[in-house]
Amino acid sequence: xxxxxxxxxxxxxxxxxxxxxxxxxxxxxxxxxxxxxxxxxxxxxxxxxxxxxxxxxxxxxxxxxxxxxxxxxxxxxxxxxxxxxxxxxxxxxxxxxxxxxxxxxxxxxxxxxxxxxxxxxxxxxxxxxxxxxxxxxxxxxxxxxxxxxxxxxxxxxxxxxxxxxxxxxxxxxxxxxx
Numbered sequence: 796x797x798x799x800x801x802x803x804x805x806x807x808x809x810x811x812x813x814x815x816x817x818x819x820x821x822x823x824x825x826x827x828x829x830x831x832x833x834x835x836x837x838x839x840x841x842x843x844x845x846x847x848x849x850x851x852x853x854x855x856x857x858x859x860x861x862x863x864x865x866x867x868x869x870x871x872x873x874x875x876x877x878x879x880x881x882x883x884x885x886x887x888x889x890x891x892x893x894x895x896x897x898x899x900x901x902x903x904x905x906x907x908x909x910x911x912x913x914x915x916x917x918x919x920x921x922x923x924x925x926x927x928x929x930x931x932x933x934x935x936x937x938x939x940x941x942x943x944x945x946x947x948x949x950x951x952x953x954x955x956x957x958x959x960x961x962x963x964x965x966x967x968x969x970x971x972x973x
Contacts, residue, residue, distance in 0.1 A: 796907065797831060797907065797909070797945075798831065798833070798906065798907035798908060798909035798910035798944055798945040799831045799944055799945060799946040800944040800946050800947060802907075802944075803943065803944050806905055806906065806907075806943060806944075807905035807918050808905060808917055808918060808943065809943070810942045810943045810944040810947060813914060813917060813942050813943055814826070814942055814949075816917075817949075817959065820958070820959070820962050822951070822955045822958055822959055822962075823951070823952070823955055824949040824950060824951045824955065825845075825847075825937070825949060825950040825951075826947070826948075826949055827841075827844065827845050827947065827948045827949070827950075828946060828947055829841045829844065829946060829947070829948065830946065831909065831945045831946045832909070832941075832945050832946070832948075833908070833909035833945060834909075835854075835856050835874045835875075838854065838874065839854075839874075841948075842854060845939055845948055845950060846937075846939075847936075847937070850936045850937055851934065851935050851936045851937075852935055852936060852937050852938070852939055852950070853873060853929075853931065853932045853934075853935035853937070853938045853939070854873070854874045854939050855871050855872065855873070855874055855912065855913075855938070855939065855940055856871075856872050856873070856874045856876070857869060857870070857871050857872075857911035857912055857913070857940075858870040858871075858872070858878070858894070858911075859894065859895045859899075859900050859903075859904060859911055860880070860892045860893065860894060860895060861892070861893060861894075861895045861899070862884065862889040862890060862891050862892055863889075863890050863891035864889075866889065866923075866925065867895065867899070867903045867919075867922070867923065867924045867925070868887070868889075868892075868924065868925050868926075868927060869904065869911070869913070869915065869916065869919055869924050869925075869926050869927070870883065870926075870927045870928075870970075871912075871913050871926075871927070871928045871929060871932070871940075872929045872970075872972070873929050873931050873932070876929065876972065880892045880893070886970065887927065902922070903918070903919060903922045903923075903924050904916075904918050904919045904922075904924060905917070905918030905919075905943070906918075906943050906944075909945040910941045910943055910944050910945040911941070912940035912941040912942070912943070913926065913928065913938075913940055913956065913959075913960075914940055914941070914942050914943060914949075914959070915943060916960065916963055916965045917943075917963050919965070920963045920964045920965045925968065926960075926965050926966070926967055926968065927967075927968045927969075927970050928967050928968070928969055928970065929969075929970055929972060930969045930970055930971050930972065931972070932953060933953055933969070935953060936952065937950040937951065937952055938950065938951055938952075938953060938956055
């Protein structure tokens with residue numbers, strides 16, 4: 796199975812259910828459908844369709860990581876930011892960061908590779924995943940991310956993403972990456 800909406804009913808929470816929940820919580824978002832996007836490079840091919848004219852947007856790359864003590868992290872960065880896992884581990888105060896497996900990604904975030912986004916914390920909050928976000932996101936007009944599947948994107952203003960985190964019980968740790 797891939798990470799597209801065709802298979803969303805096999806997830807712990809479907810994309811449709813997440814979007815309905817956002818609506819019930821009165822959290823605003825823009826919604827876009829597109830071809831499945833698995834990489835930052837593929838995402839760049841549809842950016843022009845998503846971003847409103849004159850908008851300062853924050854487009855993501857998301858890293859699902861584990862440390863030596865088997866603690867799980869979701870780290871959301873600006874899509875073009877270069878990252879050194881050893882330096883990131885030092886900044887987070889943890890050692891031995893490595894990428895989590897697809898099985899663990901499903902277990903701890905309820906999604907498949909290619910659909911990783913901050914919205915996966917709807918499951919991650921319940922499974923003890925710690926969330927870190929690039930501080931540069933605070934200055935964006937809108938943050939674009941996948942709603943648990945990779946053939947849809949939603950855009951949210953940072954305040955509404957913050958309200959989502961509050962609703963699901965997530966403390967966002969902000970990274971100052973210079």
